Amino acid sequence: MVLRKAAIIGNVDNGKSTLIGQLLRQTGELKSDQIHKVERLSQLGGRSFTDLSLCTDGLETEVKEAKTIDISFKFIDTPGVRIQLADCPGHLEYFTKTASALSNSEVLVLVLDINSGITAQTSFLLKMAKFFELNSIIVCVNKMDTVGFCAATFEKVASAIKEISEGLEIKCKVIPTSGKTGENLVGRTEKLVWWKGETLMDCLEKQIEIEDKSEEDTWLGVQNVFGGSFSGASEQVQGFLLSGALRPGDFLQNRQTDCSVEIKSVTRWGKNVPFRIETGLVEVRVESKKAGQLRRGDWLVAEKKKADPRCKIKGVFLDLDVGNRSQLTVPVRLCRLFQSEMAELRLLESESDLSLRRFEATLRHPWVFPDGGGPRELRRIVATDPKTGTPLGVGFVD
C-alpha cells in the first residue's frame, strides 16, 4: 500500500467538508459511533438533517458557525492506497492554512459549486496550485443535485475550467459530483448515467511517478551533528539526502566552509547501508582533517561542483500578509530546510497581483545555493515575523 497526500480546496460553502464526509461514509471509514456523533453534532448545531460536513469540522466554533477554521486531516484506506486528506478552510482569512496544505500535498482536489461557476477565487486557487508546483489537479464540479444532474450545465463549467487551466499550463481532470447525495465519489450511480469518466476515488487512486534523483549531483543536508562518541576528526551526521548518491570512500565538500570530508560509513537507523541512492534521511560518519567542521544547516555537495554561498537573494514571493501590509521592506526571519537567518525582505512593486510578487532579501550570513538546477528544496523559503513567529509569506529563490 502506498501513501498519497491530497488537499481539498475550494470557495466558501462549495461543499468541501460535506464531500469529504460523504467520501468517508462511502469508503467505510466512518464507524457507527462516529456516525452517531455526527448526528448529535447536527442537532447541537441546529441542522434539520445529518450534516456530514461535521465529520471534519469537529471544533465547537466550526459546528456553531458552520465553517472550517483550520485544516483537518482525514484518512481513507483502499486495498492499494492510503489517501491522507487535508480538508482546507474556504475563507480567505484562513488562506495561510490552505497554502500550507498545498505545500505539503501531491494531489489537489478543487471543489466547485456548479451554481456559482468560476469566480475570481477559483482562478486565484488555480494560480496558487501552480505556485506550489501542484501539476495534478482534480476538479469536482459539485452540487450536481441542485441542477438536476444536467450534463449540459456540467459541460459548460468544465470547458471554462479547462480553458483557465490550459492557460496556466496545469493538467486537470474535471468530474461531476454531488457531496450531499453522494454521486460519483466512490461508485457509479443512476443519476449520472451519462457520465462515462472517472469517479473521485478513481482519480485519487491513480499512481504518480516518483522522480529518480540518484543520477543528479549529491546534495546532503546536515540536520544534526553528533561528534562526542567518535575519536579524532570523525563526526556522526544525521543528514537528509536530497539528490545523488552516498558511497563510503567518496569525498564531499562543505560549501559553507570549503572544507572537505570523507564518507566513512552510511547507515539508516543505525543499520549499515553500503551504498545509498534513495533520497531521504540517513546517518553518515565523516572524517576530515580538523574536527568540529560541521553544523546543522551545512550542505555537503560533490567536490568540484559549483555552489556558492551568498547573502543577496531574490525570487518570487507569496505574500500571506497582503491585507495588513503597509510597507514593502520588512525585517523577517527567513527559514529554509535546517536553516534560519535574520534578513531584510524587500517586496518589489507590482501592479497586477498584490499577493504574488518578486522579492529581494539580504541575509545576515550567507546561504549556499546550487548554481542553476539542483534540488528544489533548497530554494524554498518561509519568512516569519521575528516577534510572533507567524509566517508572513513563502517563496522560491531564483
Added chain:
Amino acid sequence: MVAQNILSRLEEESIFVIREAVSSFDKIAMLFSGGKDSTVLLHLAAKAFTPSLLPFSLLHIDTGYNFPEVESFLLEIAEKHSIQMFRFKVPSQKAENINRAQSHVLKEAVAGLELDALLGGARRDEDAARAKEKFFSRRNGNSEWNPEDQVAEFWNITTCQCLPNQHYRVFPLNNWRERDIWSYIQQENINLPSLYYAHQRTVSPLGNQRVRCRTMGDQLTTTFHPSEAQNSKEVLEELLESELSERSGRLDDNFSCFSMEIRKREGYF
C-alpha cells in the same frame, strides 16, 4: 522508481520530526504513558538516535490509578533505554475529576522542568480536535491550546522559535492510524503492557471473561472488550472486523461532543 510503503514513509516522517524537535529546542522531554502510541514513539526515538542514548528524559503523569501491569512496564522501559523518567502525580484531593486534573499537573511539570517542548504520541486519526493538530503545536503560558493561533507548517521547514511564555507540543505520530501502529508493533516486535492482549478479567457488566483494551488510560478511564487476540497479528485481524472507532470506549472522551477539544484547550495533550 518504486514508491515506499506506508510504514517506511511514516517511520521516516516521524524520525525527521523527532530529530527536528531535538535540534530546535533546548529543554525537551517525551510524554510517556506506557500505552501503545507512546511506546511506538519511544521506539522511533531510539532508532533516530542509535547508537547514542536518547537525548531527553521521559515524563509520566500519574493519576494514582495506574494498572499494576503499567507500573511494571514503566520500570522495564526506563531500564531498557537507560533513560530518566520524571513522574508527576495528580494530588488525590482533586479526585472529583482526576482525568481533567491531569492537565493541571502537566502544566506544573512543564513549568517545573522548564521545558520548551514536549513530545507526545497523539495522532490525527483519533479524534476531531486532534485531526487539526500540527507537528509543532504552540501552547501559551498556561499550556492552553488555541486552534486559531497555530503556526502554519510549510513543506518540511521547521520555523518554530520558542517565544517567552510559550512551549510546544510535538506530535511525530500525527499521520499514523491505529492499524499502522499495530503493523509497526508487529514488524518491529515491540513489547507492550499485557492489557492490550486477551486476558481473563472481571469487567462490568460482562462478568469474568477474556478481554483486552483498545486504548489504555488509567483504571478509571479504560474499558475492556471481549477479545481472543493474543498478539499483534490477531489484533490487526480484530481491527478489520470492528464496527467501532478507536477511542469509542474511552470514558474520558464522552462527557461532551467536544471532550477532547475542551481538554486540549485546558492544556491536555
